[in-house]
Amino acid sequence: MCFSATASFVAGTALSATGAVTLAETKKKSDIPFASLPFLFGIQQFIEGGVWLSFQYGLPYLNQIATYSFMLFAYIFWPVFIPFAVGLLETDSHRKKILYAFQFVGLAVGSYLLYFIVTHPAVSQVVNKSIVYTVPKEYGVFLVGMYLVATCVSCLFSTHRIINLFGVLAVLSLAIAYYFFTASYVSVWCFFAAILSIVVYLYFRDRSIEYVGI
Numbered sequence: 001m002c003f004s005a006t007a008s009f010v011a012g013t014a015l016s017a018t019g020a021v022t023l024a025e026t027k028k029k030s031d032i033p034f035a036s037l038p039f040l041f042g043i044q045q046f047i048e049g050g051v052w053l054s055f056q057y058g059l060p061y062l063n064q065i066a067t068y069s070f071m072l073f074a075y076i077f078w079p080v081f082i083p084f085a086v087g088l089l090e091t092d093s094h095r096k097k098i099l100y101a102f103q104f105v106g107l108a109v110g111s112y113l114l115y116f117i118v119t120h121p122a123v124s125q126v127v128n129k130s131i132v133y134t135v136p137k138e139y140g141v142f143l144v145g146m147y148l149v150a151t152c153v154s155c156l157f158s159t160h161r162i163i164n165l166f167g168v169l170a171v172l173s174l175a176i177a178y179y180f181f182t183a184s185y186v187s188v189w190c191f192f193a194a195i196l197s198i199v200v201y202l203y204f205r206d207r208s209i210e211y212v213g214i
Contacts, residue, residue, distance in 0.1 A: 004129075005056065008049035015042030015194055018201055025204035033085035034163075035204055040081075041194035044073045048187065051124050051131055067124040068117070071133055074190055075113040079106040079150035092159050099157060106150030109143065130184035148174070162203040169196050 019039025026035045047069045054063030083106045087099035120135045148171065155167025173192035174185070181188040 005049045005052035008045045008052060011191065011194060012042045012045035012049060015039065015045060015197065018042075018198055022201040022204050025201075025207070027207075030088040031204065033081065034089055034200060037082075037085070037200045038194075038197040040073075040077075041190075041197045044070065044190060045194055047073065048131065048190075055126055063124065067122055067133065070124075070190075071117055071122050071135075072114075074133070074186055075117060076110040079113075079147050080110040082106070082151045083154040086154055086158050086163060089160065089163070090158060095157055095159055099154060102150055102154035102157070105146055106154070109146050109150055112143070113139075127183050128181075130181055131187045132184045133186050160203065162199055162206070166196060166199045169199070 015038045019036060019042055022035045022038055023032065026032055047066055050062055050066035051070060053059065054066055080103075083099055083102035087096060087103060090096045090099055116135055122133065122135045124131055124133050126132075152167045152170045152174075155163050155170070158164060158167075170193055173196060174189050177185040177189040177192055
């Protein structure tokens with residue numbers, strides 16, 4: 001989490017447990033990527049806990065490894081993975097084709113950001129009790145918009161209402177994170193999104209109830 005190592009590890013543990021329960025609710029292989037979201041967010045929180053520990057104990061090597069790992073999750077993995085996972089759940093052929101376009105956008109955004117993270121030094125620092133991740137490259141409004149298209153707007157094109165809700169809440173949480181924590185909004189938003197991933201559990205729980213009722 002964005003406020004302390006303890007908070008990060010507690011959040012990581014809770015999310016990992018939620019992820020394990022969610023994965024147990026899956027019925028098909030195509031369910032697994034989306035069902036794994038809470039577990040993956042839990043891993044990301046553990047990684048940020050490592051960033052905090054690197055500051056607490058003065059461990060530059062741990063800081064470098066954890067910083068790059070967190071940024072690879074936040075900047076590259078999510079825009080590629082989320083539209084892919086949502087697309088696998090889609091049963092409507094027309095919506096599925098639209099989601100292919102979102103997958104392409106996510107892959108393009110992730111590839112572009114990967115290039116700059118690999119070729120430029122990434123730095124993390126504590127500012128106002130939050131972690132700020134920076135690389136010497138201004139991304140601009142367009143790139144941020146395309147990132148949101150891949151990670152959030154893609155969810156709105158699902159035929160599943162809970163996935164739509166996840167997308168809406170993700171956008172709202174970004175707005176809140178940016179307004180109150182402008183410098184560290186990446187870290188804060190990842191925490192909010194991690195908490196929102198509990199919605200994923202609700203999706204599979206409700207679907208399991210439907211299966212039982214059939």
